[in-house]
Amino acid sequence: MNPALQGLITIIIGVGGCVGYFYGSNLFLDKVLYPARGPHIGRNITRANMIRPWLFLAPALLALTVYLAYPVIETLRLSLTQRLPGGGYEFVGLQNYNKMFAEPKFWEALQNNLLWLIVVPALSTMFGLLAAQLSDRIRWGNLAKSLIFMPMAISFVGAAVIWKLVYDTRPIDQEQIGVLNALYLFFGGSAPQTWLTIPFWNSFFLMIVLIWIQTGFAMVILSAALRGVPEDTIEAAIVDGANPFQIFFKIKVPQIMGTIVVVWTTITIVVLKVFDIVFAMTNGQWETQVLANYMYDKLFRANDWGIGSASAMIIMLLVTPILIWNVYNARKEMR
Amino acid sequence: MDNIVGKKPALTRAVNISMAVLVALWLFPTLGLLVSSFRTADQIASSGWWSSLGTQERQVPAIRVEGAEVARDGRFVIEGRLFATTDARVSAWGTSSREPEAYAPGQVVDLDGGATLTVVEDGAYVLSSPSPTAGTRLPRIFSTAATPPEFTTENYRAILFDPKNTDGMAKAFFNTLTVTIPATIIPILVAAFAAYALAWMDFPGRALLIAAIVGLLVVPLQLALIPLLKLHNDIGIGKGYLGTWLAHTGFGLPLAIYLLRNYMVGLPRDIIECAKVDGASDFQIFTKIILPLSFPALASFAIFQFLWTWNDLLVALVFLIDSTGETTVMTKQIVELLGTRGGNWEVLATAAFISIAVPLMVFFAMQKYLVRGLLAGSVK
Numbered sequence: 129m130n131p132a133l134q135g136l137i138t139i140i141i142g143v144g145g146c147v148g149y150f151y152g153s154n155l156f157l158d159k160v161l162y163p164a165r166g167p168h169i170g171r172n173i174t175r176a177n178m179i180r181p182w183l184f185l186a187p188a189l190l191a192l193t194v195y196l197a198y199p200v201i202e203t204l205r206l207s208l209t210q211r212l213p214g215g216g217y218e219f220v221g222l223q224n225y226n227k228m229f230a231e232p233k234f235w236e237a238l239q240n241n242l243l244w245l246i247v248v249p250a251l252s253t254m255f256g257l258l259a260a261q262l263s264d265r266i267r268w269g270n271l272a273k274s275l276i277f278m279p280m281a282i283s284f285v286g287a288a289v290i291w292k293l294v295y296d297t298r299p300i301d302q303e304q305i306g307v308l309n310a311l312y313l314f315f316g317g318s319a320p321q322t323w324l325t326i327p328f329w330n331s332f333f334l335m336i337v338l339i340w341i342q343t344g345f346a347m348v349i350l351s352a353a354l355r356g357v358p359e360d361t362i363e364a365a366i367v368d369g370a371n372p373f374q375i376f377f378k379i380k381v382p383q384i385m386g387t388i389v390v391v392w393t394t395i396t397i398v399v400l401k402v403f404d405i406v407f408a409m410t411n412g413q414w415e416t417q418v419l420a421n422y423m424y425d426k427l428f429r430a431n432d433w434g435i436g437s438a439s440a441m442i443i444m445l446l447v448t449p450i451l452i453w454n455v456y457n458a459r460k461e462m463r
Numbered sequence: 464m465d466n467i468v469g470k471k472p473a474l475t476r477a478v479n480i481s482m483a484v485l486v487a488l489w490l491f492p493t494l495g496l497l498v499s500s501f502r503t504a505d506q507i508a509s510s511g512w513w514s515s516l517g518t519q520e521r522q523v524p525a526i527r528v529e530g531a532e533v534a535r536d537g538r539f540v541i542e543g544r545l546f547a548t549t550d551a552r553v554s555a556w557g558t559s560s561r562e563p564e565a566y567a568p569g570q571v572v573d574l575d576g577g578a579t580l581t582v583v584e585d586g587a588y589v590l591s592s593p594s595p596t597a598g599t600r601l602p603r604i605f606s607t608a609a610t611p612p613e614f615t616t617e618n619y620r621a622i623l624f625d626p627k628n629t630d631g632m633a634k635a636f637f638n639t640l641t642v643t644i645p646a647t648i649i650p651i652l653v654a655a656f657a658a659y660a661l662a663w664m665d666f667p668g669r670a671l672l673i674a675a676i677v678g679l680l681v682v683p684l685q686l687a688l689i690p691l692l693k694l695h696n697d698i699g700i701g702k703g704y705l706g707t708w709l710a711h712t713g714f715g716l717p718l719a720i721y722l723l724r725n726y727m728v729g730l731p732r733d734i735i736e737c738a739k740v741d742g743a744s745d746f747q748i749f750t751k752i753i754l755p756l757s758f759p760a761l762a763s764f765a766i767f768q769f770l771w772t773w774n775d776l777l778v779a780l781v782f783l784i785d786s787t788g789e790t791t792v793m794t795k796q797i798v799e800l801l802g803t804r805g806g807n808w809e810v811l812a813t814a815a816f817i818s819i820a821v822p823l824m825v826f827f828a829m830q831k832y833l834v835r836g837l838l839a840g841s842v843k
Binding site: 142143150151154158177180181182184185187188189191192195197199200203206255258259262263265266269274275276279280281282283284285286288289290291292293294296302304305307343349352372400401403404407408420424427428437441443444447450451459462 | 474475478479481482485486489490491492493495496499507508509510511512513641644645648649652653654656657659660661664665666669670672673674675676677678679680681682683684685686687688689690691693694704705708709710712713714716717720744745746749770773774775776777780781794797798801808811812814815818819822823825826827830833834837838
């Protein structure tokens with residue numbers, strides 16, 4: 129069947145099914161199961177109202193359980209087992225983890241990931257704050273914001289291509305078509321560099337791509353927060369003779385610290401999951417491996433589900449503190 | 464307090480300049496790809512894209528003399544042009560690769576066998592030979608010329624509309640569209656009902672469910688790959704569109720529910736209570752009041768989900784693309800091209816820009832909703 133047709137049918141079945149389910153189940157509840165008439169009308173209405181929320185929630189809960197909650201448990205189980213030839217699993221305890229810890233490639237990935245975790249959120253937030261502060265002060269601020277925000281719409285893969293062109297290298301006797309090498313030679317570099325193959329520094333060239341994408345996000349959120357800073361605190365500072373830098377760092381930044389933390393943690397989560405950029409640009413060669421790509425390698429290239437699941441659990445472990453922090457904050461707010 | 468800057472022109476100028484630099488830095492890489500996608504392979508390989516925007520002087524690859532031979536005054540003459548455009552300005556030319564800049568434009572040069580060749584400034588050349596040239600090797604012309612900016616849409620034609628091109632993106636484009644649209648619409652509907660229940664219905668365990676959804680918001684989808692692939696294989700879906708749609712729906716739901724619930728909670732209580740007093744059922748309240756009022760939040764999430772599914776690589780790699788490659792999506796196709804056509808920037812740039820163009824259009828058209836969604840989704 130033509131996939132486009134299949135897609136169309138899926139939309140119709142999916143949307144129609146959802147509407148039909150919600151409408152039908154409500155109708156069934158109100159008219160058949162607990163009709164709002166007859167001798168038990170009061171009891172029936174109460175019961176119907178007890179069940180209704182679960183009717184509304186059921187499809188979502190089912191999808192969330194199957195697609196997010198169950199996999200966490202299952203991955204944990206897989207990370208403690210080993211596939212037997214001919215099917216079946218054998219419980220092996222922490223063997224997968226031990227094997228993984230013995231691999232230098234894992235430590236390289238972990239090390240790089242930690243580097244990413246420090247550099248990317250810090251620089252994205254910093255540039256975002258800078259762009260937010262500057263763009264609020266100029267007439268073409270909205271246009272400027274749009275243009276800095278734009279990379280958010282670009283896929284990681286597209287961004288990888290964009291930046292590969294920036295980092296492109298040609299032999300020294302040809303004209304350089306990558307901006308970076310052209311600038312490097314212009315400012316007195318001796319020979320064009322293949323930027324993505326220089327260990328340690330190449331990770332930074334990959335990080336630039338993610339910073340480029342995430343700065344817009346940070347800017348949008350921080351800009352809203354900056355506008356929310358009460359005017360009288362700033363006025364008071366001006367009256368006291370504070371200069372613009374003091375106003376920014378001593379008055380505004382402390383007041384939006386909460387938002388800065390939110391932005392920082394959100395970007396941290398993105399960093400932990402970063403896969404496409406490394407996969408498309410270096411595929412973990414030249415010591416640029418990160419956990420998500422390491423996991424993909426193990427799962428789908430080496431076909432080792434045990435170690436693959438174990439490395440996925442490491443990612444989960446790194447996310448957990450932020451998860452707890454978010455849940456804690458959300459609950460505090462609801463009260 | 465705009466007056467701080469407004470009162471000091473020097474500071475205003477500094478702010479304007481730094482912002483311009485920042486914007487230029489952010490725009491420059493994308494611009495490079497866009498410009499490159501409109502240049503020919505030769506142009507891309509011989510000069511940086513930034514120099515193509517103005518008139519540039521460069522060494523043109525050798526061009527062999529060709530054209531119809533005309534007998535004139537007892538000699539055999541071939542006339543032709545080096546460039547399609549007449550705006551080119553030749554500054555030097557030559558007939559051998561060792562001396563590509565040996566002659567000045569307009570100079571008449573004697574070749575072997577009594578032939579003469581001349582190239583004038585605008586790129587026109589005349590080869591005049593005492594005997595017919597048929598069957599002999601005609602000379603090559605090396606030239607250094609300043610050519611005005613020159614762009615072509617040929618790359619796009621080759622990549623989108625040439626069915627024989629194995630690097631083509633047409634199929635991948637439609638596959639991506641096929642993945643994206645159902646994967647955007649279905650979660651919205653499912654999430655909207657759940658969000659309404661979590662926002663406006665009272666039942667035991669509600670707070671716990673909301674907390675669970677906030678938690679699921681950050682669960683890395685990497686954990687879901689193997690268990691779900693196993694599950695899909697066990698229930699017979701295998702790799703294909705259906706599994707991909709389901710996966711995108713599952714992964715998109717926490718954000719959808721979270722965004723929509725936050726928005727719905729903020730709707731005025733009076734409206735809903737009035738409707739209840741008038742005898743509207745929950746189902747009616749939801750479809751007639753809540754859904755229309757929640758349009759901004761629905762739009763925000765729709766954009767997020769659209770961008771995310773359109774730009775996704777990992778989910779497609781794991782759940783969709785099988786060994787036949789029939790269901791490849793654009794991101795996968797581009798990664799493939801990066802591997803096989805790493806140096807062919809005319810192919811890469813065009814392919815990448817085709818995949819980027821749609822999200823960019825959506826972005827610029829609906830930026831307002833995207834910003835709103837981001838603010839609702841993270842500022843707490």
